[in-house]
Amino acid sequence: MTRAARPLQADFHTHSTASDGTLAPAELIEESARRGLRVVALTDHDTTQGVQQAVNMGRNLGVRVIAGVEFSAAIERGELHLLGYGVDPDNQALAKRLSELRETRRTRAVSISERLAEVGIDLPRDLVERMGESESIGRPHIARELVKLGVVESVSEGFDRYLGRGKPGFVSRALIDPEEVIQLVRGAGGVAVMAHPYSVPNFGELVPKLVDAGLSGIECYYGGYDIDRRLELASLASDLGLLATGGSDYHGPNAREGRDLGAVEVPSDAVEALLHAVGHG
Structure with a gap:
């Protein structure tokens, strides 16, 4: 058997x-x-x-x-x-479209840093530069920096207090259309x-x-x-x-x-x- x-x-x-x-x-x-x-x-x-x-x-x-x-x-x-x-x-x-999307992320990260600075939180100046152009920076990276700085105790608290929609550091990002995503993937x-x-x-x-x-x-x-x-x-x-x-x-x-x-x-x-x-x- x-x-x-x-x-x-x-x-x-x-x-x-x-x-x-x-x-x-x-x-x-x-x-x-x-x-x-x-x-x-x-x-x-x-x-x-x-x-x-x-x-x-x-x-x-x-x-x-x-x-x-x-x-x-x-x-x-x-x-x-x-x-x-x-x-x-x-x-x-x-590859070209992904590169463009990553650039919107980098631009947003800079804007988030500027907004946080307005409420007295100074992120490392090289935060965005640390991420290579082929890597994708997001709000979790910034939340982890907030933990390192002792501003919050956890990533989730970082989102709840500073990075979520309506919070001091929230910045929206230009998004792609779903139909374009499907065409790109196919x-x-x-x-x-x-x-x-x-x-x-x-x-x-x-x-x-x-x-x-x-x-x-x-x-x-x-x-x-x-x-x-x-x-x-x-x-x-x-x-x-x-x-x-x-x-x-x-x-x-x-x-x-x-x-x-x-x-x-x-x-x-x-x-x-x-x-x-x-x-x-």
Whole structure:
């Protein structure tokens, strides 16, 4: 009697120091291997800079690494995050647009620093320069600086008091249209997936419109969702013929409950479907 193959343990939503994670790409894959993960997608914000380092480490440790990226897109009442899986990091159109988006982040970081200075908080002058042009600076970097300065005790407090919407240091950022994201991802050989849908206003109405634009999947098995929400999303994905993906949204050690690396169990058929869709099947 043949023993059934062990299901592939996968996490399709992770971040590294190339954006706002706290582990370097290679360290992330080392930690993934220690935890028994076999497949990991690196989905940093607005950059694919860490992908090659992660892929190289994955080859050494037997972890399959999917080249990914996470976009923040503008919608009528807020913003939407879209994950691109299986993209070619060397695709010129994708690389050019990501570079432009990273520049908007750098500009915003300078503006945030100026606003915080107005309320008596002086961030290091080289904060933005410390991040290379291929890396993606975000509010979490600034929140961590606030912790280092002793202004707040935690990153979450930094957002609550200074960096969240309506707070002294909040600065909005120009966002990309979701349809453009989908076109970029598909043009780079990948598939586009809606991340953590319950954070999107009226996502149920939005999904069919994005399907018409080429959306390929929904992040159903998300670290912040209970079983009922995951099953509801999986049912929606099935009804629309979409991929049902999943991941922790891991940013580093000391993660919130459900957001630790590999904490989300993604069904084997969902793992295999995504791998097939991005040419890893």
